[in-house]
Amino acid sequence: MMGLARINWFKYSSPQAFYPLAGRTMPWFAAAAILLIGVGLYIGFFVAPTDFQQGQSYRIIFVHVPAAWMSMFLYVVMAMWAGLGLGLNARPSFMMAQAIAPTGALFTFLALVTGAMWGKPTWGAWWVWDARLTSELILLFLYGGVMLLRASIDDPRRADRASAVFALVGVVNVPIIYFSVRWWNTLHQGASVSMTAAPKMAATMLTAMLVMTLGFWMYSIAVILVRMRCVILERERQSSWGTHHSHREAVEVH
Amino acid sequence: MLNADNVSCLRGERRLITALSFTVQRGRLLAVTGENGSGKTSLLRMLCGLLPAEEGRILWHGEDVRACRERYLASLIYIGHLNSLKDDLSPVENVTISARLAGEEISEGKTCEALESIGLAPAIHRLPTRVLSQGQKRRVSLARLWLSHRSLWILDEPFTALDASATDLLMQQLRSHLNNGGIVIAATHQEIEVGVDRLDQLRLAG
Amino acid sequence: MSQPGMLAALREIIRRDLLLAVRRRADVLTTVLFFIMVASLFPLGVGPEPAVLRTIAPGVLWVAALLSCLLSLGRLFTADYVDGVLEQMLLIPQPLSVLVIGKVTAHWLISGLPVVLLSPLLGLQFGLSGEALGVLTLSLLLGTPTLSFIGAIGAALTLGVRGSSVLIALLVLPLFIPVLIFGAGAVTSSVSGIGAGAHLSLLGAGLLLALALAPWATATSLRIAVE
Numbered sequence: 001m002m003g004l005a006r007i008n009w010f011k012y013s014s015p016q017a018f019y020p021l022a023g024r025t026m027p028w029f030a031a032a033a034i035l036l037i038g039v040g041l042y043i044g045f046f047v048a049p050t051d052f053q054q055g056q057s058y059r060i061i062f063v064h065v066p067a068a069w070m071s072m073f074l075y076v077v078m079a080m081w082a083g084l085g086l087g088l089n090a091r092p093s094f095m096m097a098q099a100i101a102p103t104g105a106l107f108t109f110l111a112l113v114t115g116a117m118w119g120k121p122t123w124g125a126w127w128v129w130d131a132r133l134t135s136e137l138i139l140l141f142l143y144g145g146v147m148l149l150r151a152s153i154d155d156p157r158r159a160d161r162a163s164a165v166f167a168l169v170g171v172v173n174v175p176i177i178y179f180s181v182r183w184w185n186t187l188h189q190g191a192s193v194s195m196t197a198a199p200k201m202a203a204t205m206l207t208a209m210l211v212m213t214l215g216f217w218m219y220s221i222a223v224i225l226v227r228m229r230c231v232i233l234e235r236e237r238q239s240s241w242g243t244h245h246s247h248r249e250a251v252e253v254h
Numbered sequence: 255m256l257n258a259d260n261v262s263c264l265r266g267e268r269r270l271i272t273a274l275s276f277t278v279q280r281g282r283l284l285a286v287t288g289e290n291g292s293g294k295t296s297l298l299r300m301l302c303g304l305l306p307a308e309e310g311r312i313l314w315h316g317e318d319v320r321a322c323r324e325r326y327l328a329s330l331i332y333i334g335h336l337n338s339l340k341d342d343l344s345p346v347e348n349v350t351i352s353a354r355l356a357g358e359e360i361s362e363g364k365t366c367e368a369l370e371s372i373g374l375a376p377a378i379h380r381l382p383t384r385v386l387s388q389g390q391k392r393r394v395s396l397a398r399l400w401l402s403h404r405s406l407w408i409l410d411e412p413f414t415a416l417d418a419s420a421t422d423l424l425m426q427q428l429r430s431h432l433n434n435g436g437i438v439i440a441a442t443h444q445e446i447e448v449g450v451d452r453l454d455q456l457r458l459a460g
Numbered sequence: 461m462s463q464p465g466m467l468a469a470l471r472e473i474i475r476r477d478l479l480l481a482v483r484r485r486a487d488v489l490t491t492v493l494f495f496i497m498v499a500s501l502f503p504l505g506v507g508p509e510p511a512v513l514r515t516i517a518p519g520v521l522w523v524a525a526l527l528s529c530l531l532s533l534g535r536l537f538t539a540d541y542v543d544g545v546l547e548q549m550l551l552i553p554q555p556l557s558v559l560v561i562g563k564v565t566a567h568w569l570i571s572g573l574p575v576v577l578l579s580p581l582l583g584l585q586f587g588l589s590g591e592a593l594g595v596l597t598l599s600l601l602l603g604t605p606t607l608s609f610i611g612a613i614g615a616a617l618t619l620g621v622r623g624s625s626v627l628i629a630l631l632v633l634p635l636f637i638p639v640l641i642f643g644a645g646a647v648t649s650s651v652s653g654i655g656a657g658a659h660l661s662l663l664g665a666g667l668l669l670a671l672a673l674a675p676w677a678t679a680t681s682l683r684i685a686v687e
Contacts, residue, residue, distance in 0.1 A: 169613055
């Protein structure tokens with residue numbers, strides 16, 4: 001499409017230009033999300049074969065695994081925007097990180113809830129301290145930290161940069177935390193239950209999960225675009241009254 | 255010689271200072287005036303590097319201070335609103351330890367001399383700073399100006415809490431510093447008597 | 461950036477903070493007492509059954525040490541921030557990371573080392589013996605400095621923020637978890653005969669990693685807080 005090549009993408013890095021673009025593209029992403037999630041759920045709940053060990057209850061995995069994947073992807077993406085913001089000192093990057101956090105937290109929460117829903121019929125317990133679920137819980141704390149830190153600091157610039165630093169510290173720690181939790185899990189051998197001992201993947205199951213993941217991506221983008229618009233509105237309102245408030249003065253007055 | 259080139263800074267989301275440029279030569283004092291909230295403190299903190307400049311740059315002897323940061327910091331003294339004193343240490347300890355941290359070795363004898371120069375009686379040199387009055391604490395925080403040989407002084411409302419005698423002593427010290435070719439940038443509401451041929455004014459409109 | 465300059469500044473900061481701690485001995489005692497009290501709560505909550513206590517000892521003692529560290533973090537930078545000394549520290553030509561290492565070291569000597577030295581006594585109270593006590597002390601010796609370095613990042617991020625004492629905990633506890641796992645795991649492995657070598661090596665590696673990365677993150681956070 002020749003049209004795409006001629007668009008000046010840098011124009012959209014300013015909040016004022018991004019705002020209408022976000023508004024126009026959001027409905028497409030929302031439609032794609034509804035479509036893909038619908039298809040994914042259909043395949044997962046109706047088409048994929050019944051697992052001979054776990055029966056019908058395993059089907060919650062089609063929500064649980066994509067949600068867990070999304071929670072981790074979004075954290076990394078958020079940390080990337082945070083890093084860009086700190087490196088380039090660019091406010092829009094910080095706004096993007098701010099918009100991503102709540103969605104990431106939501107998926108983490110969804111992964112935890114669906115994990116519990118899987119655990120109950122399968123092993124009789126609402127919560128199992130297996131490596132992945134425990135890591136998801138800690139990831140929820142990290143998301144919470146990023147959002148709470150931002151909410152607790154009044155100065156917007158400091159809030160941006162502090163939560164960005166914390167997001168980066170978190171992203172470095174996520175692999176370390178995951179490794180240590182897996183170590184912990186294998187050390188205390190009581191944990192013979194594990195989410196990773198999932199039923200063998202038939203092709204349809206994998207398809208369903210990938211479709212769901214894609215659907216979640218579309219949903220995330222749609223929601224993040226909407227949130228970005230809110231963030232932009234909120235911030236531009238504050239800055240507009242400041243631009244008239246400074247003067248230029250030259251010196252060497254004797 | 256200090257040069258600010260087109261500097262701007264933000265406070266919160268507000269643009270506090272826009273496209274400001276000025277030069278201060280050796281032996282001159284720049285008095286920064288303006289109403290509360292006009293950005294005097296922010297400007298001084300920008301000059302020190304505590305507050306990053308959104309745009310523009312600051313030049314020390316022609317070099318961007320970001321490039322020669324160590325040398326720039328080694329040439330300046332910043333005294334802000336806060337006294338930067340530990341309550342549990344005595345004035346002598348406070349001054350000597352701060353100097354040593356900044357890389358300057360100062361004997362206790364010299365410290366006591368400096369404290370006396372700013373009008374603090376020897377009796378209180380070794381008491382914990384906690385028991386001193388506000389004016390006395392301010393004097394202790396200013397004592398560095400009698401001890402250091404650094405050429406650039408950046409002072410934020412240095413005369414606050416000082417009585418008449420201390421104010422005179424500080425004025426004298428400022429004059430003597432300018433005589434030696436030093437530079438002073440001071441945010442102040444006070445009339446500074448260093449002679450009209452050495453004084454520059456910068457008025458910030460908030 | 462001169463080597464003698466950096467070492468001199470490091471030494472000076474540690475000396476100053478230790479001098480201040482000597483003048484305010486209450487701070488040291490509070491941390492130590494807290495450690496003892498938290499550890500003592502568990503037998504009161506769980507029951508004095510020796511076998512149970514021996515099982516939970518590694519975890520309990522490590523959690524108590526962790527919480528003591530957390531409690532003491534509020535003091536790391538706050539005083540300097542409030543009285544303006546922190547500002548002046550940012551104007552020293554030496555790299556801020558070096559000063560941070562100095563402050564965290566002094567902080568550990570005041571709040572962490574007493575916990576390490578006291579831990580064998582508490583371990584005895586919980587019925588640990590011999591090699592397990594040694595491993596406990598060693599694990600805390602390697603782990604508590606790591607906790608201090610990681611915690612310093614949280615302390616710097618929340619300087620002067622409303623509700624910072626709880627906020628520090630929320631930020632820093634997830635980051636403490638790997639240290640907790642390997643520290644308590646070291647003692648558990650020693651008790652069960654597997655040997656604590658792997659855990660202690662990981663703790664050591666963690667300390668080196670924290671020493672390499674945390675001061676830089678803390679320095680960045682301090683600059684953000686002082687702006």
